[in-house]
Amino acid sequence: MHWLADFLAAIGVVLNGIPQGIMAMTLGFAVFPTTFSFVFTSAVNGAFGSVAPVSFQAESLALTGNLGETTRERTSIIFGGSLIMAVIGVTGTLTKIVDVLGNSIMAGMMAGVGIMLAKIAVNMARKERVAGLSSIAIAILTYLFTKDLVWTIALSVIGSSLAAVFGIHYRAELPANVVERRFRFLKPILNPRVVRGALSLACLNVGANISYGLITGQMTGIKPNPVNLNLLTGTQAFADMGTSLLGGAPVETIISATASAPEPVIAGVMMMLIMAVILFAGWLPKIGKYVPAASIAGFLLILGAVVIFPENAAAAMQGSDSVIAALTLVVTAIIDPFAGLMTGAVLKFVLPLIGLGV
Numbered sequence: 001m002h003w004l005a006d007f008l009a010a011i012g013v014v015l016n017g018i019p020q021g022i023m024a025m026t027l028g029f030a031v032f033p034t035t036f037s038f039v040f041t042s043a044v045n046g047a048f049g050s051v052a053p054v055s056f057q058a059e060s061l062a063l064t065g066n067l068g069e070t071t072r073e074r075t076s077i078i079f080g081g082s083l084i085m086a087v088i089g090v091t092g093t094l095t096k097i098v099d100v101l102g103n104s105i106m107a108g109m110m111a112g113v114g115i116m117l118a119k120i121a122v123n124m125a126r127k128e129r130v131a132g133l134s135s136i137a138i139a140i141l142t143y144l145f146t147k148d149l150v151w152t153i154a155l156s157v158i159g160s161s162l163a164a165v166f167g168i169h170y171r172a173e174l175p176a177n178v179v180e181r182r183f184r185f186l187k188p189i190l191n192p193r194v195v196r197g198a199l200s201l202a203c204l205n206v207g208a209n210i211s212y213g214l215i216t217g218q219m220t221g222i223k224p225n226p227v228n229l230n231l232l233t234g235t236q237a238f239a240d241m242g243t244s245l246l247g248g249a250p251v252e253t254i255i256s257a258t259a260s261a262p263e264p265v266i267a268g269v270m271m272m273l274i275m276a277v278i279l280f281a282g283w284l285p286k287i288g289k290y291v292p293a294a295s296i297a298g299f300l301l302i303l304g305a306v307v308i309f310p311e312n313a314a315a316a317m318q319g320s321d322s323v324i325a326a327l328t329l330v331v332t333a334i335i336d337p338f339a340g341l342m343t344g345a346v347l348k349f350v351l352p353l354i355g356l357g358v
Contacts, residue, residue, distance in 0.1 A: 006258075006261045006263050006270060009260065009261035010261075011271075011274070013254075013257055014275055014278070017055040020056035020057065020058050020153075020296070021284050022287065022288045023296045024250075025249075026291075027061060028070075029075070029247065029249035030246070030247040030249075031285065032180065033184075034243050035279045035280045038054075038251065038276035040238070040239050040242065041235055041239050044231075044235045045235070045272070049265050050227070051216065051220050051265055052217065052259070052268070053256050053272050054236050055272070055275065057208070057251070058117070059208065060201060060252045062117055063116070063337070064197065067196060067200060071177065072189055073193055073194055075186050075188070076189050076190070076194045077197035078244040079188045079240075079241060080201075081199075081202045082236075082237045082250075084199070084202040085202055085240075086237035088206070088237075089232075089234030089236075094209060094210065094233050101344060101348070103319070104315065104316050104317075105325050105344035106206075106210070107313075108316035108327075108328035108344065109328055110308060110312040112331070112340050114307075115305075115309060116332070117301070117308065118300070118301050118304040119333075121136065121297040121298070121300040122297075124293065124296070124297040124300070125297050128293065130167050130170075131164040131292035131294040132297040134159060135160035135295050135298035138156040140298065149302070149307065156295070156299055160292070160297075160298065161295050164292045164295070172292070173289075174289060184246060184247055185245060186246065197336075205252060205253070209236070209252075212255050213232050216254075219256075219257075220264050232253060236253060240252075256268060256271070258271050321348065324344055328341065331343040
């Protein structure tokens, strides 16, 4: 009966990914090309026995949507960020970055991202009051009763979408590039927003790959942790690189319940192949017409303010670099993750060289 448990775990993660896939469509990303990312990563994970799958990730989608003004800017941000992460993954420098900066500064950056997500959720609710406020209300109540993010995102997205559809007769006409089932090459562009966004996305992924990747590995119960962070980083980077050139949405490391399945590698591969079928068949855009962008607001608020911020903020305040970590947190929340990490690095290494310190 192992296959049934593997299948159920895979379905649970697919259900978690569908609302975030819908969020990707509302930001102008084409989901059909993202099929490539899921197929590519499932092949790599199957070949190398990796237990850490990828999927749509609300944090990276929200950050990319916030820093890029157009779809082309957003896909260029993803391409630039994936180039940086590919170099980090191939050269094996991911863990070295954390060793140099320290866990406190990295945790401060992640805590700042939590505040960013909460701010994005509030802004969404201001723009689309019916969907946004109902999403937040349902998400808070669901999480209070279940403490489960899968139920939180499912019920808040479904409930707020129903409120919008029946309350204000919501129905979106998705852009042609979002719903079309073909590959369309998008040449990356370069401007200050793209550079800033690519650096910020790479900084976010450095923290997410380490934290989410290792948490997923811990869920297997295998010791030592079976997740190869460099393989995970390289795989995710090359998957995003290919998809971004076709206008597709980014996929990132997630905390995946498939890791707790009897056969975690098989369950993870199964999950990604199911998601690939959903995208390839064009089922997700049909659902997306009835799902407002603000339906994800409640999940983003819970994810940022309740899940990501407290744990990382507590970790950031431990150790000798707590003041630097706190400033990293604030700068990340106000500006972006790249500015936050650069602030932490300058305060930790540059100021002592000129006789100053924090």
